[in-house]
Amino acid sequence: MNPNPKFQHLGESVLVVLAQTRDLAAFQELVIRYQGRLTYYVRRLVGCTHESEDVLQEVWLVVYRRLSTLKSPQAFRVWLFKIAHDLAVNHLRRSARLPKPLSPEIEQSEILDTWNEFDAMRDVELVHQTLDSLSHEHREVLTLRFLEQMELSEIAEVVSCSIGTVKSRLHYAKMALRQKIQGEIDE
Numbered sequence: 001m002n003p004n005p006k007f008q009h010l011g012e013s014v015l016v017v018l019a020q021t022r023d024l025a026a027f028q029e030l031v032i033r034y035q036g037r038l039t040y041y042v043r044r045l046v047g048c049t050h051e052s053e054d055v056l057q058e059v060w061l062v063v064y065r066r067l068s069t070l071k072s073p074q075a076f077r078v079w080l081f082k083i084a085h086d087l088a089v090n091h092l093r094r095s096a097r098l099p100k101p102l103s104p105e106i107e108q109s110e111i112l113d114t115w116n117e118f119d120a121m122r123d124v125e126l127v128h129q130t131l132d133s134l135s136h137e138h139r140e141v142l143t144l145r146f147l148e149q150m151e152l153s154e155i156a157e158v159v160s161c162s163i164g165t166v167k168s169r170l171h172y173a174k175m176a177l178r179q180k181i182q183g184e185i186d187e
Contacts, residue, residue, distance in 0.1 A: 010029075012030075012033070012073070012076060012077070013073040013074055013076070014073075015029055015030055015033075016030065016067070016070065016073035016076045017073050019067055020067050020068050020070065020073075022068075027064060027067070030076075031060060034077075034080060035056075037147070037148060038056060038059065038080065038081075038084055039052070039056060040143070040147065041081065041084060041143055041144070041147075041148070042055050042056050042059070042084055042088055044131060044132070044139050044140065044143050045084075045085070045088040045089070045092070045136065045139070045140060046088050046091060046092065047132075051091065051095075052088075054091075055084070055087050055088050055091050056084075058087050059080075059083055059084045059087055062083050062087065063080060063083060066083075077148075077150075077154075078150070078154045078157055078158060081144065081148065081150075081158045082157060082158045082160075085140070085158050085159060085160075092136075126181060126184060127181075129184075130177055130180045130181050130184070131143070131177070133180055134173060134176055134177065134180075135176075137159075137169050137173075138169060138172065138173030138176055138177075139173070140159060141155055141159070141166060141169045141170050141173055142170070142173045142174070142177065144158060144159075145170055152166050152167060152170075
């Protein structure tokens with residue numbers, strides 16, 4: 001699908017309001033704007049391309065059916081990713097592939113918090129491979145924070161946990177990512 005020039009200059013909130021009135025072209029524009037990012041997110045959670053496409057289709061069906069219930073058009077992005085999260089987790093549970101929850105985090109070792117993994121990496125494929133090797137919870141918070149640029153409160157809403165848990169998961173996810181990438185670079 002190509003973007004509709006009619007909607008090119010409209011903000012997301014206006015598109016959401018139009019889509020809530022069942023304007024199909026406005027809804028299609030929202031799909032166009034989010035399809036790539038949502039596909040990446042769901043694939044990071046589900047893994048299999050075929051299965052992730054099924055989940056994505058289900059996400060857009062749910063969004064279309066429930067869009068009129070969204071009270072704040074500005075909350076569309078978080079609402080969309082929350083639906084995607086819930087459906088992906090349900091899919092993984094049904095297929096009995098959901099990883100066990102993370103064990104309680106242990107005290108952190110000495111970390112250089114100034115190290116920025118995403119600025120330091122030049123090899124995108126290495127990032128994708130490394131993300132795939134992380135736990136479900138770590139992969140998800142990293143994707144939402146650094147690729148979707150969501151605030152901690154938004155991530156907490158999407159994954160249904162506290163902001164403190166999100167901070168902890170991000171911290172340990174960055175540690176794991178750093179260690180795995182360093183291991184690959186050293187080899």
